Amino acid sequence: MVTLKELTTEELFTSGHRLCAGCGAGIIVRMTMKALKRPTIAVNATGCLEVSSTIYPYTSWRIPWVHIAFENAAAVASGIESAVKALSKREAWNKDVDVIAFAGDGGTFDIGIQALSGAMERGHDLVYICYDNEAYMNTGIQRSGATPHGASTTTSPAGRVIPGKPEFKKDLIGICVAHGIEYAATASPAYWNDYITKVQKALDVKGPAVIHVFSPCPLGMRFDSDKSIEVARLAVQTRYWPVYEFERGRYKLNIKVPTPKPVSEFLKVQGRFRHLFTPEFQHEVEVIQRWVDENWKRITSLCGEA
Amino acid sequence: MGEEKKPGWKTVPIGGILLEPGSATKYKTGDWRAFRPVIDTNKCVNCLICWIYCPDGAIKRLEKHVTVDLDYCKGCGICANECPVKAITMIEEKR
Amino acid sequence: MSKLIGLTGDEAIAYAVKQCNVDVVAAYPITPQTIIVEAFSEYVHNGEVKTEFICVESEHSALSACIGASLTGARVFTATSSQGLALMHEMLYIASGLRCPIVMGVVNRALSAPINIHGDHSDMMGSRDCGWIQIYAENVQEAYDWTIQAFRIAEDKKALLPVSVNIDGFILSHALEGVKTLDDKAVDSFVSTRKAEITLDPAKPITVGALCLTDYYFEMKRQQVEAIKESKGVISSVNEAYEQISGRKYGIIDTFGIGDAEVAILCLGSTAGTTKYVADSMRKKGFKVGVIKPWIYRPFPAEEIVKATENLKALIVLDRACSFGAPYNPLCSDVISALYQAERELKVINVVYGLGGRDIAPSDIRGLFEEGLEVSKTGKVNEPVKFVGVRE
Numbered sequence: 101m102v103t104l105k106e107l108t109t110e111e112l113f114t115s116g117h118r119l120c121a122g123c124g125a126g127i128i129v130r131m132t133m134k135a136l137k138r139p140t141i142a143v144n145a146t147g148c149l150e151v152s153s154t155i156y157p158y159t160s161w162r163i164p165w166v167h168i169a170f171e172n173a174a175a176v177a178s179g180i181e182s183a184v185k186a187l188s189k190r191e192a193w194n195k196d197v198d199v200i201a202f203a204g205d206g207g208t209f210d211i212g213i214q215a216l217s218g219a220m221e222r223g224h225d226l227v228y229i230c231y232d233n234e235a236y237m238n239t240g241i242q243r244s245g246a247t248p249h250g251a252s253t254t255t256s257p258a259g260r261v262i263p264g265k266p267e268f269k270k271d272l273i274g275i276c277v278a279h280g281i282e283y284a285a286t287a288s289p290a291y292w293n294d295y296i297t298k299v300q301k302a303l304d305v306k307g308p309a310v311i312h313v314f315s316p317c318p319l320g321m322r323f324d325s326d327k328s329i330e331v332a333r334l335a336v337q338t339r340y341w342p343v344y345e346f347e348r349g350r351y352k353l354n355i356k357v358p359t360p361k362p363v364s365e366f367l368k369v370q371g372r373f374r375h376l377f378t379p380e381f382q383h384e385v386e387v388i389q390r391w392v393d394e395n396w397k398r399i400t401s402l403c404g405e406a
Numbered sequence: 407m408g409e410e411k412k413p414g415w416k417t418v419p420i421g422g423i424l425l426e427p428g429s430a431t432k433y434k435t436g437d438w439r440a441f442r443p444v445i446d447t448n449k450c451v452n453c454l455i456c457w458i459y460c461p462d463g464a465i466k467r468l469e470k471h472v473t474v475d476l477d478y479c480k481g482c483g484i485c486a487n488e489c490p491v492k493a494i495t496m497i498e499e500k501r
Numbered sequence: 502m503s504k505l506i507g508l509t510g511d512e513a514i515a516y517a518v519k520q521c522n523v524d525v526v527a528a529y530p531i532t533p534q535t536i537i538v539e540a541f542s543e544y545v546h547n548g549e550v551k552t553e554f555i556c557v558e559s560e561h562s563a564l565s566a567c568i569g570a571s572l573t574g575a576r577v578f579t580a581t582s583s584q585g586l587a588l589m590h591e592m593l594y595i596a597s598g599l600r601c602p603i604v605m606g607v608v609n610r611a612l613s614a615p616i617n618i619h620g621d622h623s624d625m626m627g628s629r630d631c632g633w634i635q636i637y638a639e640n641v642q643e644a645y646d647w648t649i650q651a652f653r654i655a656e657d658k659k660a661l662l663p664v665s666v667n668i669d670g671f672i673l674s675h676a677l678e679g680v681k682t683l684d685d686k687a688v689d690s691f692v693s694t695r696k697a698e699i700t701l702d703p704a705k706p707i708t709v710g711a712l713c714l715t716d717y718y719f720e721m722k723r724q725q726v727e728a729i730k731e732s733k734g735v736i737s738s739v740n741e742a743y744e745q746i747s748g749r750k751y752g753i754i755d756t757f758g759i760g761d762a763e764v765a766i767l768c769l770g771s772t773a774g775t776t777k778y779v780a781d782s783m784r785k786k787g788f789k790v791g792v793i794k795p796w797i798y799r800p801f802p803a804e805e806i807v808k809a810t811e812n813l814k815a816l817i818v819l820d821r822a823c824s825f826g827a828p829y830n831p832l833c834s835d836v837i838s839a840l841y842q843a844e845r846e847l848k849v850i851n852v853v854y855g856l857g858g859r860d861i862a863p864s865d866i867r868g869l870f871e872e873g874l875e876v877s878k879t880g881k882v883n884e885p886v887k888f889v890g891v892r893e
Contacts, residue, residue, distance in 0.1 A: 104453070104455070104457065104458055105454065114428040114430050114463060115431055115435070115462050115464055115475065115478035116432065116433040116478060117435075118433075118435065119461060120480075121480035121481060121482035122461060122480075122483070123461050124461070125461075126461030126462060127459055127460070127461045127484075130458075130460070131458065139703030139704070140703065141573075141701050141703065143569070144710075150712070153430070154424070154708050154710070154711035155433075155712050156422060156711045156712060156713040156716075156717045157424060157429065157711075157717065158424075158429050158430040158433045159424045159426070159427065159428065159430055159711060160430040161428065161708050162427040162428040163427075163703060163706050164701035164702065164706045164707055164708075165706070165708045165709070166569065166572055166701065166709045166710055167709070167710030167711070168565055168568055168569070168595055168599075168710055169565070169592070169595060172561065172592075175557065175561070175562035175566050175569070176565050176566065176568060176569035178527075178562070178566045178569070179525065179527060179555065179565065179566030179567060179568065179569030179570035179571075179573070179577075180569040180570065180572070180573050180701065182555050182575075183525050183553070183569065183570035183571075183574065183575035183577075185553050186524035186525050186551070186552065186570075186575050187524060187573065187574055189551050190524070190694060192696075193573075193574065195702075195703065214558060214562070215558070215559075215561075215565065217558065218557055218558030218559070218562055221558070222556065222557075289459070292458050292459070324483070325482040325483060325484070326482060326483025326486060326487040326496070327487065328461075328482070329484055329487070329488050330487060412716060413720070414720060415720040415723035415724050418720050418724070420661065420721075420728075421598065421599045421600035421661075421709070421724075422598070422710070422711055422717070422721045423599075423699060423707055423708070423709050423711075424707060424708035425699075425707055427706040427707075
């Protein structure tokens, strides 16, 4: 646990980036930078964070930062981690260096899942942070494997026949845990203390660690920019986004939600679900509520809370 | 911006590498703002909630209260929305 | 000092890499390159190298990891073939664009479809414009020698470009040859360890892979044009230094019998061996024929080829790949551009051969020389692009 006053005022991710007003990724990266423990190298998959933070000739990064492509953040991070080891062996690089990879849900759930799987299987010592804004926001809000059921995106629009995305969200943590890694966790920027603590834990793990953090997106989820943290909090308080961690074989529910709000509270503040609040598609809200309840049951039972 | 002479291929560092860390601070995003946060320093309890939630690092910590760096604040309003003591008001930016 | 060892082309490349103080190898097996990965794995598992070996899950990740490692300041090697190279395609451009001096062994193999595992140049020709220095070896000895030289070429400050060392699939990759190897110390002092000036050292943070829009992208590409052009001088000086330690002379192009030849065949890789053999036997019978073999395909040896063809009356360019829909095939297109630029009106025949590993026999080559001699007499080319060894 940390207190805000203890956190460094140093901004390793500086002002002057061009993420949208109220962007969750900006908040998440600032918090991540405040959690660093050692000299760190960052890898960034193609996406909002990448394009907005390094528009030539400007960069918001004060730590070494690399962007290669969309699908390979984990592979690039593997190479960097191995190189640091090799250079330490020949004493060209005598440093204890951490490697963090940032990727959105596109770069993680979909196009980048193979590289992530490979890196986890090989056991590279790196922290992989998926900031999940639940669609390909960078290219203009197309559905991803992380987009929830019912959400309207430009490739899963709220049509007259199909009301938004028919499929449900992938279980990223389940996929990661199945690789036998030591640490995996979900988080929400609204719970800054939980998130920062998790980044620090993940950095201390020898081997791959994954953090899956909800990233509110005013533009793509369609809400006013001042509501970013509010939406991220609602995601947790409605049990839509369970905040838990897996550590050396044990699951732990980090944020208990004894009296959850109905998921409609989370949905109705976002334009991407507006079409579900019509008589025609009202039943979809129930479908989502059932998914939330089932998922919560599954997670809490893993955590020994059920 | 835009008027300064840009370096040619013979002088620009190779491979598109940027050698100056944090150079984005030269790019002021304050002019994106439609609403400006105004902090009532009498109400501010310096809890730093706005500071940690600011996506732009535009909240600056002072000894007794916080202040806003208007060079970078994009006016998203998260600070005002999250302030537990309602010390921040968003007012329309008039330029 | 020099030791003769029986090695296949793949083994020779792996052996050279073992001697070159490589920090990181990230590679994925694919026929006929697999032996390189396997041989190197043995070195790692037997403690013969200190290299960090990453057994990646695909070629795309292989080159991605290599780029990350190279930017960190490591000396890096990978190897691939065919579909693997095609899968790397996106990363090939990024490796050169970020100026990563990666060395890659490419065991040339046909591209699908239909699937075929044998040697031709379709894979590398499909990547010819990706900004890599491209070397073609004629035999296993050359594969060994060029691999060692490749690290110095790639890492030279004037180049800082990735280098591919190409060998013909199966023909060289699996052919056992006596290779004159250098001793470890000689290679060590020739290649030393990589000393990169700009790295991902947290003490001096840099940003790599920024978004360059209309205002800067073009400048970066113009730099690459210059870098690969200038790399020719780097290659030549590395060749000279290598001759000092090995006694073997390399250059931008290799020629045979070109002094008095009227007709020559220009080709890449192992086919040059057969072609030299045929040319030699024909020259003994008084035919004025010769061979031109570019060792370096990128940067393209335009001046060298123009000079080598000075006294020719006809030139036959062999392509082991197709450029579908183009007037000529890849190698010949470049040769003709070079000749046109030099205002030379040399008669050229473009011959496509050996696709999917089909053999080209000495008799085929003799036939081509004879056709060239006929053109040199009549000054008439009946069929500017033809196919040898394909059934009608």
